[in-house]
Every structure is written in C-alpha cells, then in structure tokens.
Amino acid sequence: MAKLTGRTALVTGASRGIGRATAIRLAQEGALIAVHYGHDETSARETVDAIEKDGGRAFTVRAELDVPGDVDVLFQSLEQGLAEHVGATTLDILVNNAGISEKGEPGTFSGEQFDRLFAVNARAPFLVLQRALPNLADNGRVINISSALTRLAKPDEVLYAMTKGAVEQLTLHYAKHLAPRGITVNTVAPGITDNGSAVFSMPAVVEQMARYSAFNGVARAEDVAHVVAFAASDEARWVTGAFLDASGGSLLG
Template identity: 60%
Template sequence: MNRLTGKTALVTGGSRGIGRGIAERLGREGALVAVHYAKDDDAAKQTVAAITDAGGRAFPVRAELGVPGDVEVLFAALEEGLRAERDSTTLDIVVNNAGVMGGTAPEQITPEQFDRLIAVNAKAPLFIILRALQLMPDGGRIINISSALTRMALPQELAYSMSKGALEQLGLHLARHLAPRGITVNTVAPGITDNGSEMLQQPEVREAMAATTAFGRLGEPADIAAAVAFLAAGDGQWLTGGVLDVSGGTLLG
C-alpha cells in the first residue's frame, strides 16, 4: 500500500461497481482520487466517504459522458477539485472505466443505440485522454477498462463489444505515441464481475456465471482493482500497449 502517495487519479464511472472498487483501491494506495459519476449524487458521496473513512483523499466530479461538451464539463470540475485539494491541476493517472452496455439482439440494434455506445465507450475515453495529457507529467499512467467480450461471442452485446474493441485499439496506438514521455497506456479486460446488478444476485444466474470461470466464482470489483493498481504503480512501468485479461480464466474454455 501507499505506492501512489502524492499521485492524483481520475476514475470515470467511479461511484459504483468496478469503478468504485478501483477508486477505493487507488485511495488506499495513497492517491488523491477524483470520483467521476454521471447522475447518482448519493452513490458518489458514498464512494468518496468510503475512501476518506479509510484514511484516503477523494472528491466527486459530476459529468454526463457521451453528450456534447462532456469533456469540457468533466475537466472544469476536475481541475476545480484538484486546485481545492492540492493547489495544482497535475493529473498522474487516468482510468477510463465508465461505460454502457447494449443488451440488444443484432437485428434490433438502432443507429441511435449504436451511436450512444460508441460515444460513451470509445469517443469519450479518447477525448478524456487527449485533454488529460495537458495535465499529465511524463511517467503518467492511462488505464482503459475493456471487456472479455472482445474475445468471446455474446450476440446481444455485439455493439458493446465493437465499442470495447475500439477502446483496445485506442490503447494500442496511444501506447506507441506516448512512450517517449514515459506514459504507459494499458487495457484491463474483466469477465463476469459482481458489480451489484440485480441479475447477478439471483442464485441460479450466479451459479451459471461462476461456472464459466476457471475458479468457479464470479469476479469481484477488488479483483479488477488489483490489476489496475499494479499498472498504475511503479511496478507497471515496463508494461504498455497490452490487454490484461482479468476474467478469472473465462477464456480458457
């Protein structure tokens, strides 16, 4: 712990599920965490409180992604919070976790739904990173959260998987581009993870999903957060442009 003392981190979609797990872990590691969220004030306050109650530092940042002006709104709030907490707008770590899923059969995908998935899951991370680079010193860390569904078929998540595939390409090409600055860009790809959804609280669903992993259990947000913390800390300095499978062996068959 405390590997990130003195660092600042932005976690998008950080108020619940995997994002909350990541935000809390980075807070325990010593980072000042900006907990981004879209609408749920209470969830964001609870996440910030969990971090501060554990001895860390955090503040909420509200901005809806996938809409015009989203990055400007996000960074105006982020910079205000950083100045209040540190009197500096330096941003060392960006975790692009926020995302939306589809749940639609291929024949029923609409252009509007497809555009929404791309806007939130691929376009927003690109422009968040490009804006963050203005605040990020050399040696920074960028971590994108993708999905094991880029490597296994689930037809009702076709559009979602396409958006996450784009996110992985973003990481690959920016890793090469930013290497001269010592900035690493990596992707973490979770599998079935207990993110608090009602569906995964049904015993029969949990049992069926757990059976798809090599370890016979669902992933937990802490499992994903551990991988992110590794990449964010100094130990991850020689890893860039990679996709780290954190699915508990789901892809092993």
C-alpha cells in the first residue's frame, strides 16, 4: 500500500515547478491532492491530469495570495472539494510552496515590491497555516518551502531571501506549538531547481548555475519533491522544526 493512502494534501502553487512535482509525488503515494493555483488554470489542470493519468486523485482550488480575503476563498474551495471527494474537510498534509521572486540592485527595490513579495511569500503561508489549524488532523504534516538563499549572500535577491527567512521562523515556532498534537512542521530548502523556465534551456547558463551544487548539477523539481514526500510520511514523525537542505550541497561552501 502507498505510504499516504487515505491522506489529503493541499499544495499551494502546484501548477508548475516544485509545486507540480510535489503534488504528483504525493499523489503517487496515495494522497488526494488539492492543487492550488493563482492565475494559470490551464497549468493547474495539467497537474491534475498528470495525477489522474497515473491513477491518482486531485482537484483544483483557486485563490490569489496577495489580496485581502484570499485565504478564506482558498479554504472555501478546499473544504468543498474535500467534502465532495472524501465526505470530510480534514487536511492531513499542508505544503506551503507558492512563492514569487524578483531580482534587482539592492538599493533600488521599492516599497511596493517589498509588500508584494512579503504578501505572497510570508503573509500567505502564515495565514494559510493559521486557517488550516481547525482542519489539520492530529499527527499531520506541514512542510514550508524555503530556499538555500537564506544561508547565502546574494544581494540581488535580498527581498526574496528575507521572505524565506520569515517562512523558516514560521516553521520553528509552529513546530513547537503543534507538537502536542503530533503535527510536524518542517522546512525544505531547495537550491537552483529547473522549474521549466526558459533559462534552463540555455546550456551555458545551466553550466554556470550547476557550479553552486556540490554535485555540479541543477536539480530537477522531482528531486525536491522526494524530500517533501519524506517529510510528509510517517517515517518523518520524529523530525520537526528542521531545516532540510535540498540544495544539492550548495551550502557546503
């Protein structure tokens, strides 16, 4: 039997990249997946189609994560979808993956850019987890996707790194808060990962990016999804509040 049979999972930002790979991987282990997307319904449907083609179960939920009331909209759709599929609104696994990034000269970022990145990357995971508390099953799993950039200095991505530092604090404090219920809360931190963007089709650029990894390569989204699947499994029941480095050794120096 698959390790997550009978479980339910919400993966935010699951229409592409690490989110899509994670949704597919958790579905392969038997979980019913709520595939969240913000704007690209076609890509979200492609994630669902890939899951169903593989014999899994999934449905889409839409919510923008940078506008007031977005989290309530998300959970209205989530609870409706869960009720239709399993007759209950219990959530076993939450993966806070949705995020955006911007690069620029450190001295040129605007207040609007700051607000938008923090709204999607930090505010939303906080509010999603907070709203999920009544739904989360005892012995459930919360996985927050961060970044190796919280351990490296890359000035042109300072705002993105700051938001992910906030996510890691969310992990730390909620791991302590939810431990009495047996719920684990962990951070998975990818490094450079092929998310399907055009830049990953440029060999010279990929070769340069690969130098950050101890393996001299660029991760596939599936590589990170395997780490998330471990954190979501029963085998990870004694791991909480952890920073799981999924950067391919980018932090080794």
